[in-house]
Amino acid sequence: MTATPILTAxxxxxxxxxxxxxxxxxxxxxxxxxxxxxxxxxxxxxxxDGNPVAVLPASQVLRFVVPTYIQEDPHLARVVDxxxxxxxxxxxxxxxxxxxxxxxxxxxxLAAVEGDATALHCAALMARLHSPLVVVTDDGRVRGLxxxxxxxxxxxxxxxxGSGQASTK
Amino acid sequence: MTATPILTAxxxxxxxxxxxxxxxxxxxxxxxxxxxxxxxxxxxxxxxDGNPVAVLPASQVLRFVVPTYIQEDPHLARVVDxxxxxxxxxxxxxxxxxxxxxxxxxxxxLAAVEGDATALHCAALMARLHSPLVVVTDDGRVRGLxxxxxxxxxxxxxxxxGSGQASTK
Numbered sequence: 001m002t003a004t005p006i007l008t009a010x011x012x013x014x015x016x017x018x019x020x021x022x023x024x025x026x027x028x029x030x031x032x033x034x035x036x037x038x039x040x041x042x043x044x045x046x047x048x049d050g051n052p053v054a055v056l057p058a059s060q061v062l063r064f065v066v067p068t069y070i071q072e073d074p075h076l077a078r079v080v081d082x083x084x085x086x087x088x089x090x091x092x093x094x095x096x097x098x099x100x101x102x103x104x105x106x107x108x109x110l111a112a113v114e115g116d117a118t119a120l121h122c123a124a125l126m127a128r129l130h131s132p133l134v135v136v137t138d139d140g141r142v143r144g145l146x147x148x149x150x151x152x153x154x155x156x157x158x159x160x161x162g163s164g165q166a167s168t169k
Numbered sequence: 170m171t172a173t174p175i176l177t178a179x180x181x182x183x184x185x186x187x188x189x190x191x192x193x194x195x196x197x198x199x200x201x202x203x204x205x206x207x208x209x210x211x212x213x214x215x216x217x218d219g220n221p222v223a224v225l226p227a228s229q230v231l232r233f234v235v236p237t238y239i240q241e242d243p244h245l246a247r248v249v250d251x252x253x254x255x256x257x258x259x260x261x262x263x264x265x266x267x268x269x270x271x272x273x274x275x276x277x278x279l280a281a282v283e284g285d286a287t288a289l290h291c292a293a294l295m296a297r298l299h300s301p302l303v304v305v306t307d308d309g310r311v312r313g314l315x316x317x318x319x320x321x322x323x324x325x326x327x328x329x330x331g332s333g334q335a336s337t338k
Contacts, residue, residue, distance in 0.1 A: 007234065029325075036322035041210035041227075041301055058210075058317030063296035065176065065324060066289060074293035120235060124243035127232035132210055132301075148227030153205035155234060156198075 006158040012122055013115030015154060016136035016144030021046045024053060024098035031097050032061050041132035041147065044110055045097055050142050052110035052135050054101055064100055065091045112137055119154070122146055175327040181291055182284030184323060185305035185313030190215045193222060193267035200266050201230050210301035210316065213279055214266055219311045221279035221304050223270055233269055234260045281306055288323070291315055 021044045022031045034043050035058045042057035063071060070076050092100075101107060111125040115138040122134055126148050133147045190213045191200045203212050204227045211226035232240060239245050261269075270276060280294040284307035291303055295317050302316045 032321050033325055035318050036325055039208055039316070039318045039322075041318070057299065057301065058321055059295040059299050059301055061321060062292040062317055066293045066296055070289065070293045071296055074290050074297060120239065121243050123231040124235045124239045126228040127235055127240055128243060130226065130228050132226065132228055147208070148231055149204050149208045149210070152201050152227055152230060153208075156202055156205055 006155060007120040007123065008118050010119045010154070011115060012113045012117040012119070012134075012136045012146060013138055013143055015119060015122065015146050015151065016115070017146065017150060019044075019145040021135065021142055021145070022056070022097050023048065024096065024101070026097045028061070028064070028092045028095035028097055028100050031056060031100070032092055035061060041149075042108070044133060044135050044145055045101065046110075046135065046142060050137065050140065052112040055108040055110050055131060055133065056097060056100060057108065057132075060102060061092070061100055064095065110135060114138070115143055119151065123151060123155075126151070175324060176289040176292065177287050179288045179323070180284060181282045181286040181288070181303075181305045181315060182307055182312055184288060184291065184315050184320065185284070186315065186319060188213075188314040190304065190311055190314070191225070191266050192217065193265065193270070195266045197230070197233070197261040197264035197266055197269050200225060200269070201261055204230060210318075211277070213302060213304050213314055214270065215279075215304065215311060219306065219309065221281040224277040224279050224300060224302065225266060225269055226277065226301075229271060230261070230269055233264065279304060283307070284312055288320065292320060292324075295320070 019038055020034055024045060031043050042055045045053040045056050047053050108131055109129050111129050111131055111134040113122055113134055113136055115136055125134055133145050136143045136146055188207055189203055193214060200212050211224045214222040214225050216222050277300055278298050280298050280300055280303040282291055282294065282303055282305055284305055294303055302314050305312045305315055
């Protein structure tokens, strides 16, 4: 394996994937569908100006299909009757993304980077914030998302072909 | 949207995906490749007996390709020179998964469920532990993994077709 300049040469705008974001007033079911269809670790929540608000993790969405008393003791799921427990995805109907977000102090801060930020900058932010994704902006508009898994993929493929060029999508 | 019995009728063994796990002494690069190739939120770490140890999140793996002083101030990534910073994926070479895990008190607890646990039980565990995945075991052996995103997908597809039957893979 050879060292390559990918971390400092490749820019966030070339790494960003065209994945949708949601707003606090977006439909909760739509956010759940985004996470499911793209197999995302969570979805990025931005405000009306495109500023990052938080990550809505997939596990946090699941919380809303589970009755509270079962969240507290998952073993009760074994004995609960279907009529009581089976709110399933219906529990998300009518809810907003803002209703699903963790309390402000418990949120995963969503990082945003400018399009010309290096891959190194993106990696450092995700590591520091324990965030599975960052929002990439260009001229103040959301250009796309970069997940930690995708960034790892780019780093590894670069290291393995030894070219120092990233396959960026 | 109709309520369906999926949460109480579908079992973890039918939801588990055949995704590899790693051990604390597994090669760190191999764990990074797993995360990247399956676009996982992280990888499940189990001990030699198959008992769950922790989740190794993708963002935690990224930490090891970033020099410490840049982790502390990601903006330094803008000014660092290539020779200093570009350890890239090479920084993972020779490391073990155990070297990458967060300190014990900061770990995401990895949940394990028996194969006959209900989907509801799985959802409750992921929500309570803020975990993006659970390990599914059968007769003491790891049968597979279930991610939060995949469980959401099953719940949503069931709700949308109204059949109450999950498409489990």
